[in-house]
Amino acid sequence: MKRVVVDASIAVKWLVPETDTMAAEALLDDELYAPDLIHAEVANILWKKQMRGEVDAEIAAYCAQAWLHLQMVVEPCAALMSDAVALAARLGHPAYDCFYVALARRLGVVLVTADKRLAARCQQADVPDLAGVVILLAAPGH
Numbered sequence: 001m002k003r004v005v006v007d008a009s010i011a012v013k014w015l016v017p018e019t020d021t022m023a024a025e026a027l028l029d030d031e032l033y034a035p036d037l038i039h040a041e042v043a044n045i046l047w048k049k050q051m052r053g054e055v056d057a058e059i060a061a062y063c064a065q066a067w068l069h070l071q072m073v074v075e076p077c078a079a080l081m082s083d084a085v086a087l088a089a090r091l092g093h094p095a096y097d098c099f100y101v102a103l104a105r106r107l108g109v110v111l112v113t114a115d116k117r118l119a120a121r122c123q124q125a126d127v128p129d130l131a132g133v134v135i136l137l138a139a140p141g142h
Contacts, residue, residue, distance in 0.1 A: 008041035
């Protein structure tokens, strides 16, 4: 069992079928980590899906309850704040996502995401120290 950080773009796939849900489900065999921000982000995604008519209120409520039973080590955002702010400035990318990157770096593990923009940004030449930190879910071997 390997340790990985996952973000809300992965976690929501465990609750509501999406593209790459099966690949995301394979991660459930790993030791999962995330900043506590993930709770708010998953709730927001469920709300958006409800507003777009992708799920009804009953399914959204069920998913919110199911979320509480997933096995994951959740780390406090407060401990990651300085690193997340610095990463956001370096990357020119929203700080929300940078909390996940900061946690992966702190733990010395990868962040698996379905966020193509974040993954692409962390592969650019001006941030070579992040090249192996953020992995796109569909990438070979993941």
